[in-house]
Amino acid sequence: MGLPMAKNLANRTPSVVAFDSNPTACAEAMACNIQILDSVQAVGERQCDVLISMLPGDQAFDTVMTEWRELFARAGNTHKPQTILNCSTVSPSTSKKWQESYHLHGGHIVIDAPVSGGVKGATDGTLTFMVGCQSHEDLDKVRPYLDIMGKQTFYCGPPGTGSATKLCNNLALAAQMLGICEALSLGEELGVDPVVLASVMNTSTAKCWSSEVNNPHPAVAERMANKPPAANGYVGGFATNLMLKDLNLALQAAREENVALPLTSTTKELYHLAQKHGLGDRDFGIVLSFLRGKSR
Amino acid sequence: MGLPMAKNLANRTPSVVAFDSNPTACAEAMACNIQILDSVQAVGERQCDVLISMLPGDQAFDTVMTEWRELFARAGNTHKPQTILNCSTVSPSTSKKWQESYHLHGGHIVIDAPVSGGVKGATDGTLTFMVGCQSHEDLDKVRPYLDIMGKQTFYCGPPGTGSATKLCNNLALAAQMLGICEALSLGEELGVDPVVLASVMNTSTAKCWSSEVNNPHPAVAERMANKPPAANGYVGGFATNLMLKDLNLALQAAREENVALPLTSTTKELYHLAQKHGLGDRDFGIVLSFLRGKSR
Amino acid sequence: MGLPMAKNLANRTPSVVAFDSNPTACAEAMACNIQILDSVQAVGERQCDVLISMLPGDQAFDTVMTEWRELFARAGNTHKPQTILNCSTVSPSTSKKWQESYHLHGGHIVIDAPVSGGVKGATDGTLTFMVGCQSHEDLDKVRPYLDIMGKQTFYCGPPGTGSATKLCNNLALAAQMLGICEALSLGEELGVDPVVLASVMNTSTAKCWSSEVNNPHPAVAERMANKPPAANGYVGGFATNLMLKDLNLALQAAREENVALPLTSTTKELYHLAQKHGLGDRDFGIVLSFLRGKSR
Amino acid sequence: MGLPMAKNLANRTPSVVAFDSNPTACAEAMACNIQILDSVQAVGERQCDVLISMLPGDQAFDTVMTEWRELFARAGNTHKPQTILNCSTVSPSTSKKWQESYHLHGGHIVIDAPVSGGVKGATDGTLTFMVGCQSHEDLDKVRPYLDIMGKQTFYCGPPGTGSATKLCNNLALAAQMLGICEALSLGEELGVDPVVLASVMNTSTAKCWSSEVNNPHPAVAERMANKPPAANGYVGGFATNLMLKDLNLALQAAREENVALPLTSTTKELYHLAQKHGLGDRDFGIVLSFLRGKSR
DSSP states (O other): OHHHHHHHHHHHSSOOEEOOSOHHHHHHHHHTTOEEOSSHHHHHHTOOSEEEEOOSSHHHHHHHHHHHHHHHHHHGGGSOOOEEEEOSOOOHHHHHHHHHHHHHTTSOEEEEOOEESHHHHHHHTOEEEEEEOSOHHHHHHHHHHHHHHEEEEEEEESTTHHHHHHHHHHHHHHHHHHHHHHHHHHHHHTTOOHHHHHHHHTTSTTOBHHHHTSOOOHHHHTTSSSOOGGGGTTOSSSBHHHHHHHHHHHHHHHHHHTOOOHHHHHHHHHHHHHIIIIITTSBGGGHHHHHTTOOO | OHHHHHHHHHHHSSOOEEOOSOHHHHHHHHHTTOEEOSSHHHHHHTOOSEEEEOOSSHHHHHHHHHHHHHHHHHHGGGSOOOEEEEOSOOOHHHHHHHHHHHHHTTSOEEEEOOEESHHHHHHHTOEEEEEEOSOHHHHHHHHHHHHHHEEEEEEEESTTHHHHHHHHHHHHHHHHHHHHHHHHHHHHHTTOOHHHHHHHHTTSTTOBHHHHTSOOOHHHHTTSSSOOGGGGTTOSSSBHHHHHHHHHHHHHHHHHHTOOOHHHHHHHHHHHHHIIIIITTSBGGGHHHHHTTOOO | OHHHHHHHHHHHSSOOEEOOSOHHHHHHHHTTTOEEOSSHHHHHHTOOSEEEEOOSSHHHHHHHHHHHHHHHHHHGGGSOOOEEEEOSOOOHHHHHHHHHHHHHTTSOEEEEOOEESHHHHHHHTOEEEEEEOSOHHHHHHHHHHHHHHEEEEEEEESTTHHHHHHHHHHHHHHHHHHHHHHHHHHHHHTTOOHHHHHHHHTTSTTOBHHHHTSOOOHHHHTTSSSOOGGGGTTOSSSBHHHHHHHHHHHHHHHHHHTOOOHHHHHHHHHHHHHIIIIITTSBGGGHHHHHTTOOO | OHHHHHHHHHHHSSOOEEOOSOHHHHHHHHTTTOEEOSSHHHHHHTOOSEEEEOOSSHHHHHHHHHHHHHHHHHHGGGSOOOEEEEOSOOOHHHHHHHHHHHHHTTSOEEEEOOEESHHHHHHHTOEEEEEEOSOHHHHHHHHHHHHHHEEEEEEEESTTHHHHHHHHHHHHHHHHHHHHHHHHHHHHHTTOOHHHHHHHHTTSTTOBHHHHTSOOOHHHHTTSSSOOGGGGTTOSSSBHHHHHHHHHHHHHHHHHHTOOOHHHHHHHHHHHHHIIIIITTSBGGGHHHHHTTOOO
């Protein structure tokens, strides 16, 4: 995800510098006139206006944030406060923790701004950002960058609420997909043509993105104009593994806040079983196949 | 439901006759120039072109169908074949069983045409019908009546598929509502304003009827133009008891067809627990309150 | 199951007659001096003191009971009242329905007496019977036969309670097995030797038949004196398919009685998924493998 | 729990010193000739052979361990390596983390030894310890203390496995209790006397501690010799809140290890809902009442 986002930035703003642990990504970035530095620390030392992170999860984010904080502490007053724009999906409590910690240690601002839209949205510059930060003023500081990388930005509230909004949207989405899969699975056995069932649902109270845009039934998907992954063996799309990661973050947040999420728990376990049965790298609509006994 | 449907028919077609076990409904029907007969049997004896049934479930439907079949058998060849339009939600196998049985015993046609839209849709004549029958020709025989009582009719396929489609739509709907409830419940504890969360979801991949039209959070519902039941203590709307009935029918059909519905099972149990805790007569969005510890 | 039960009876009582739709079973029975009749009806015509049924489920039981009732009705007063001992597992409401119907039509007694103990118990004459009937006197009429086929008989109460007890025992058993599987699965990943974990559980509050006698972990099973199916690729034992059948009957009874069974619903769905993934003919302990991603 | 454990130690070994944040507990301990110190730090400074911790959870344990480690670091070589015996239930990864950290920083030994047996077991000195540590030699160092406080000690394996074993036992126990509750709930509605059902299960394959020792049905509990909490409004016993805490720890460990625990997830959610409905301080058998619609 980070590479296409950096490319879009480099096309529109001067002097983008970057680091990635993956050398292939670095090489490709250099080919697009992005200066590649040696390390996370080297990026921190540049005293850029905005530091943007796009990392696989809480642990990687913790590592980078710890490194930068130590760097800033060593630099002391010679280091001006910076804005860190975290586009990774991390848990709301992690996001909040660092926003508080950085604020206390030198007045830095940390903004949580997880995205939706996937690799395609990152490439096309059409991502959606869900932003949590102290104020609209803080958001304004990074808005020019968000506008380059995406087409929609939601201000969700104080630190952590951007992450929270992303996780809440995705837990509802995960349940919707599974509900549509079960409806299509039962309907077909009862003799309803899945194309007919999908069309009825799409004009009725069960309509949702998973029935209308990302329909998980191959027979329905093949007849749609914008063919979703189900038309192509569930390749591409939003991987089951990534949905599982978000569901785990949502359940962890729920535990911290003492919120009961019985449906989300079941949903998570089903995607987890699908992953255990070898389907983790396919679009999460493949859970339809899993319910019917398919593994790899 | 039967009364407003009959009223709309009586407004547009002559000579509607009816029977209901509820004397109040009968009295109100008579006030609208509907002739009330003494019994289910008396209705059957009238040799109307179309017999319309609107009954609480499989058992009541079985009773009526048994009675009429015996009546028709006694009458023999003097009784012309009739069309029975069943608007009750019954299990697909029950629907199929009677369609076959009536066809064998005298060439009668039985059509399953369960509705969505609730009492309001029945009153306004804006119901949606999901129709299962042998052919489009059979559907054409009842279409004039469907067009009076509703605004949309879907032909779903052979006998039983109307019922199947209704149940499939509603199981997906039930999961969507619960997913939205869990998202709103977690979001609020994480500091996201429910109005903000709902508005983000409604422009994103979690958008559905339960977030957009029938939002279950009172704070969101109160700010909507068409206030859903959550704005009014969950009075009105689609009762938890009725959703529970449909989920039970879906699970029974799944058992007969050997379909695994793990999410629907969890969904059903949660609505069932809400009912056990005294919330059965409220709109099914009240499951949001149940998750947070509310009972009556 | 019926064959070894009949053999044990024939060894101890004269004049056992029988019918089975499976010719191989009939041939083997004849070799053991059991007289094989032509049909279910022929068995009913013999006017034996006790008729014993061992059938695959509700539907087969309904068919046989319908046939016999019609036979008895035709025979009228010349046919003395009989005792029907049903050892099949059927739903409590089916059991109750026939007990009432037969009592009304000629004073016949129907006793529900489902078994536990499997093919091995049937062969060894060590089955356990859970009996539902009107009185201890009714039970005494069949006790000599129960004592030949089994070693333990529980009087559970009025008609239907034998079936109910069997289903209740088995739903608890199904959850226990899954709980033990999840404990062993998590423990192993956390570095606990499954043999150690099993031995701690077996002296602690998690001890149960599924940890102590039918332990589902191959490494534990191999070290036990009486090797359970997990020591042998889950061949033999109590098939996942049969457990699934009992769980479906329990859930159906729960629906009829408006009882919420959330854990049993989840349990049923997991065995169902295991069956969908090709594991239905193996001992139900194979759900441990299923959780870890194994299919056939 | 800490108080009765300390009392038993003080009865048998000289010079027990202690600290607790609860002044009432401290006062009672002083009355039993236990010297109370001012702080966690003061306890650490005493250079006792063994430090025993009994704390409410991971967070409190982390705080104490951080404090002591800093203390030991400041003291440097003048501080001899100590053995820390942690009897709190914490997550296996937390236990492992501190065992490694203390070993690296000065050769201290940390042993995880969570207990079962509750306040009664602590008072009577009949606790069961599940121990994780590097070797049997390490266990031998604390065995004299374990033998005073408990009657059974299991060596479960390397660091973290004591905690793991405790959590695995309890997740199986939680599912067993719920399974027994559902069996008793369904059985009663089907007309089976709960006393009869319990007695059949207790001689059959569903027998477990939750049916035999801690039966959750009041009618059964009242007739038992050692009356379990269900005989007394579910007061006493193992609180739903504590079971919920253990289930959350188990699920967190499962997430870290990528283990699917679908039944445990459902189980956790049901205890969580019971807690949300005001039943958290009662014995976890009260989930039987919750399933039937009871709240406080």
